[in-house]
Amino acid sequence: MDEYKEHLRRLAVHDEALLEPSQSEKTSRAVSALDERTQALVRIAATIAVDAAPASFQQAVALALAAGATGNEIVATLDAVTPVTGTARVVQSAPKIALALGYDVEDALEHLDP
Structure with a gap:
């Protein structure tokens, strides 16, 4: 078998x-x-799909970066899962991924000129 x-x-x-x-x-x-990098990106997609806790996003992103994934590839994973998970889930996940990548989106939004 x-x-x-x-x-x-x-x-x-x-x-x-x-x-x-x-x-x-x-x-x-x-x-x-699947190679390690692709597995790590799939893990991020699953983390988005189940609306995991921020700590899970931190771990998934750290594993992806360690496996050689780029920030652009990690963010592209958000785009890739949008048709499956829906825009609302992706919008909810984006700040968690941003923080895991070291970028505070919410802080950046607060400093936008009106």
Whole structure:
């Protein structure tokens, strides 16, 4: 059986060993056909989709940067998920990603000339 098929079978039957947080992270890296940078960008997309806490955005962005993703690629992920998650979710996530990249959007908006 192909490795991905076995992995899907184990997920489908809720294999506890596979679904433990530390184990699932190791397993997903081991069987993924995606490179580390792409996996990190997908993680950001998922973080946006589930409206995660700011700390989760911090971690996801840090992992993406460590994997070689650029700030432009991380921001492009917001654009890429807009058709799926909706504009409101992306607008809500943008300041969290900005802060994780070291840019305080809300502070910048406060200093705009009226």
